[in-house]
Amino acid sequence: MDSQSLTHTAFFDETSSSHRFVAKLLDEADIRINGKRPWDIKLNAHGVIDEALARGNLGLGESYVNGDWDAERLDAFFFHLLRARLPDKISHRKLVFHHLRTRLINLQTAKRAFEVGEAHYDIGNDFYAAMLDKRMTYTCGYWKDADNLEEAQEAKLDLICRKVGLEPGMRVLDIGCGWGSFMAYAAEHYGVECVGLTISREQADYGKSLMQRGLPVEFRLQDYRDETEQFDRIISIGMFEHVGRKNYRTYMEMAHRCLKDDGLFLLHTIGKNVRNSSPDPWIDKYIFPNGELPALGHVTDAAEELFVVEDVHNFGADYDRTLMAWHEKFEAAWPQFAEAYGERFYRMWRYYLLSCAGAFRARDIQLWQFMLSKKGVLGGYHRVS
Secondary structure, three states: OOOOOOOOOOOOOOOHHHHHHHHHHHHHHOOOOOOOOOOOOOEOOOOOHHHHHHHHHHHHHHHHHHOOEEEEHHHHHHHHHHOOOHHHHHOOOOHHHHHHHHHHHOOOOOOOOOHHHHHHHHOHHHHHHHHOOOOOOOOOOOOOOOOOHHHHHHHHHHHHHHOOHHHHHHHEEEEOOOOOOHHHHHHHHOOOEEEEEEOOOOHHHHHHHHHHOOOEEEEEEOOHHHHHOOEEEEEOOOOOOHOHHHHHHHHHHHHHHHEEEEEEEEEEEEEEOOOOOOOOOOHHOOOOOOOOOOOOOHHHHHHHHEEEEEEEEOOHHHHHHHHHHHHHHHHHHHHHHHHHOOHHHHHHHHHHHHHHHHHOOOOEEEEEEEEEEEEOOOOOOOOOO
């Protein structure tokens, strides 16, 4: 039977207490089961409600990837869901082990550091090239004066260069350099030399093409903990999410060790609103293994006695537009990847991009840029925008 022709009662037993409970919760978020609006959830199979109640987003995400439910606008579904804070109203007993695992075990040891590179960043440079901007920038764009993804990403790169006051001849360390978009931009436009650290072999291989263009950039396939050189400036864009709370202090100590006394350190990271919450189990399992979003206090605690926090800039709402732009490019390019990656990957990637877009839109998660100095900027630091 075509899923579009399924009746309201086919997979939703209104006499079930759990289903009545969920229907009432969803009503608080203005979401209807088998409704006709773009953000309403359409059930295609049994068990979706029970999976979501028992296993939270892990159950909801896996049932979506299986094709058990749909929403015409998945981003809008998650916006409504998270803006109403519905996940806070459900106790997921089966997720206790996941919570304890992330709190008690160091999931981001040096030995584990390369796991996320292999699982996420090494799935194919051609795939990311089709989804991202021309510089392969896989972090939030800055949309203040931008009309498209290319402009937003270049504006972000230039904002960072201006925030740290790059000058010709400086040496810059990029912790978690990705495909080298910042290093290439900074070298081309500000005349600096850059060293980038990555745990992705695909990214390191891609970096060779930048070096072949004669740019003064160096890719090092190594864990951040192994770096010992000193630099005029340190940049870290979208890498701190892979560090983990048990390693925040170690990370800051490394940055302090590698930054010259008069240097500046810009830390760009996604962050969460609640300190003691656990990593999202679906994202952890399928997208970013061993990842963890820091809370604001995690960053400042780790920096204490090492750095002065000169400035904190939150433009998390811009990640919504960035993710939606990536999704648009992903959808347009999908026919060339469909045979190699398959339908389950397609649904997984849609769920990843659009659920995250909805979360940023709901302001459930943030994007911060911290400006840090070792001794404090004399006369004060003045933010550029």
